[in-house]
Amino acid sequence: MRAISPAAGRLFRRLARDERGLSAIEFALVGPVVFILILATVEVALDMIVDASVQFAAQQASRAGLTTVVPSNVTRDAQARQIINDILGGWKRMGGTVDIATRAYTTYNDLGSNNYQQSMGGFGDVVTYNITVTIPTFSGIPKLFGFETLTFQRNYLVQNEK
Template identity: 30%
Template sequence: MTFSVTAGLRLMAKRVQAASPRSGDALRLIGAARADARGATALEFALIAPLLLLLLLGTIELGMVSAADILLKNAAYNGARSGRTGYVPKGATQDKVIRDAVKQRVGILMDPGKVAVVAQAYSGFDTLGKPEPFTDANGNGTRDNGENFIDVNKNGTYDLDQGAAGYGGANQVVLYSVSYPWRFFTPMVSKLMTADGVLTLSATAVVQNEPY
C-alpha cells in the first residue's frame, strides 16, 4: 500500500511539471527580481548615505555654533560684571581677572586661548560710539585737517569714537567686546556661510563701573 501511494505521488508530480513546464522558470525569475530589488535598494542607500551624513553633521555643527554664540554672550557679561567692581586680588592684574572671568564661560565648546577681549571706556552712556568734539570752522559738518578738537581719549589723534582703550575708572561706562574665530569642520556648512571656513562670533556688554 505504501509503495502504491509513493508511486502515485511521483506520477502526479511528473504530470504537473509536464502541464506547467515554465513554473520553475517563473519561480526563478521571481527570486531574481527580489534579489535585484534588494541590490537596487543597497545601491540607492550607498549613493545618498554620504549626503545624509553631511546633512546630519552640518545640523549638529550649526547647533554647536548657536550654543557657542550664547556662551560667548554669557562670557562677555561675566567679564563685564567682574570688571565693574574694580576688584583685583593680590598678585593679579585687572586685565587677568577679567580675561579669566570670560574664559571660564567658553571652555566647553571653544578654545579659551583664541578668545579676544577688547574694552573701551567712556565718560557716560551718552558718549558711547560718538566722535571726539571739534570746532567746525568752515561749517561743513565734518572735521577737516587743522580744525581743533578735544582729545578725549588722550591718544594724540582725532577719533570717530572717543572711547579710551582699557577698563576705565570709577563711575565710567565700559563697552566690552568679546570675539572668537569659529572654524567649521563641515565642508558644506563652511562653503555656505564663509569664504575661508572661519566665522567670527562676537558679543558685547556695556556696564557702568562702581564708585570704587
C-alpha cells in the first residue's frame, strides 16, 4: 500500500523547491515582532524625556527657593510652582497630573518628623521638594504588562541660604 501517489509526490517536491511568496511569509512572521520592538523603543524614549523633564523641573524649582530672595510680584512658593508648571505643563495637556509638595524643616535632624511647615522655609531652613508626574502610557505597550499609568518622581533636599 502506497501512502502518496507518484503525481502527488512530484507536486510536493515541486512546491518544496518553489520560493515564490517566501518573503511574504517571512514578513508575516517577523513584521509584528519588529513593529512591537519599534513601539517599545519609542515608549522608552518618551518615558526618558518625561523623566528628564521632571528632573529639570525639580532642579529649577529648588534653585528658585534656595536663594530665599522674595520676588517682587509673587511669593517664592508661587514662583517655584510656576517654574514647575511651565516645564511640566505639556504633560498636563496630555492627560497627566503634576503634584508638588514642599516641606520646610528647621534642621537636618528634623527631616522625616512631623516638625515641618508646608512652605519654602526661611533663611537656613532645610527644604524638601517632592514632584510627582503621573501620565497615561504613550503606546499602550505598558498596558500589556498591567501598567495603566506611569509615575515619575523626584525628591530634592536643599538648605536655604543663610
